[in-house]
Amino acid sequence: MTTVQLHYIVELDNHRHFARAAEACHVTQPTLSMQVHKLEDELGVLIFDRSKQPVTPTDIGKRIIEQARVVLHEMGRIDQITQEAMGNFEGEFYLGIIPTVAPALLHRIIPKLRTALPSVRFVVEELQTEVIIEKLRKDQLDAGILATPLDERGIIEHPMYYEPFMAFIPESHRLGKEKFITNSELDINDMLLLNEGHCFRNSVLNLCNKTEEREEKPLRLESGNFDTLIGLARQGYGMTLIPYLTAVDLSDELQGFVKPIAEPRPTREISVVYSRTQLKIGVIEKMIASVIASVPKKMTEEKHHVIAPV
Known part of the structure; x- marks a missing residue:
């Protein structure tokens, strides 16, 4: 069993399609398919049901993929700890933001983010709440900005303003x-x-x-x-x-x-949300500070009557 194989089954679960998963892993489809087969043979179980379209994990496959995500996360955490200890914040950061927040907030925070995190490349998508939560669970986003409370399992909500x-x-x-x-x-x-x-x-x-x-x-x-x-x-x-x-x-x-x-x-409560297993906490903390500094101070202090978004 290799970390490459674990990466392949996670991407196949994300895309539910061999060709798209192979493209995401920057390998050919036969290469990805062969490695998934080898892992299944080693474990003695089928991880994916190939008779269904799109391809879906088996019951035992779901548990294996969930554990694979944990393993890959913990391995990535080692490098992240080292980089943050040295004060290095770099690489890509994937952020989802709901359409009713993006037009009024992005132009306020982007200049501050570029100053606070000059080596981080933010990739921002306007997405609805359900899609943001789904992508957070699949590690396709690092964080989201949306209206809360949602009380989603495994998702941390950090209110920023009202x-x-x-x-x-x-x-x-x-x-x-x-x-x-x-x-x-x-x-x-x-x-x-x-x-x-x-x-x-x-x-x-x-x-x-x-x-x-x-x-x-x-x-x-x-x-x-x-x-x-x-x-x-x-x-x-x-x-x-x-x-x-x-x-x-x-x-x-x-x-x-x-x-x-x-x-x-x-009022509505606007929060940054992220998975409990998120690695880039240092970037998230600086992003929160940038948002709070970009809105009127009274909006960070006066809660009023929060209307639930669900």
């Missing part, structure tokens, strides 16, 4: 003349929402104490980004809720339609 919800309401709306609004005035049937899959959508539904059931209307509008929702609201199709940093980045003209929500002020 972002209030703001209401975007055009003048023609029934609440257009109000200086602020209350939670009781929010009507889900008058609300423009993000598409399903966005945790901010779930938070808005939870805030309004509603499920997915809404009144049937001749026209039901949803979108994948806040810019579209704001544009639809300005056209008189309803109101919408947006995060504080998104509101701050709006033009002066559009900020005139933004209204605060009275106490208890709804």
Whole structure:
């Protein structure tokens, strides 16, 4: 049994396809397939069921692959300990960030990250929460930035800031003349929402104490980004809720339609999340410091009423 073989079965589990796993390992498909077979012969068990498409681990294979991940992780930890002891932070760092956070946060933190970690190459992907958690479990991401609490097994959540919800309401709306609004005035049937899959959508539904059931209307509008929702609201199709940093980045003209929500002020908790087996803790700690330094101080201190994202 070799560490190369362990690496191959982990990648095959990640991709569930021999050709794609071989490509990820930078070897030919016959080479990867032969080494997986050799490991199975040595252990006397089948690790993968090749009769299924995509290829899937057997029950015993799942346990072997899980242990292989632990072995590879612990071997990598030795080098990581040495590098961090010498103050060397370098290499690639894979970060997933949800789409409702990325546009308002990335341009704030990237300059600080480049200063604090000049030898680290950040590879950033906009991904929805479920995909981030899945990729963390498969060691395809080093960390994620998303809304919490999630209480996912094996995933550590480190809250960084608390972002209030703001209401975007055009003048023609029934609440257009109000200086602020209350939670009781929010009507889900008058609300423009993000598409399903966005945790901010779930938070808005939870805030309004509603499920997915809404009144049937001749026209039901949803979108994948806040810019579209704001544009639809300005056209008189309803109101919408947006995060504080998104509101701050709006033009002066559009900020005139933004209204605060009275106490208890709804907020979302934004955290960095990572696997309990994560190696690059030193990079994560510096990233947390950069994020906290990039948002208004009051957002790191005032928790208010956190709305669950699930």
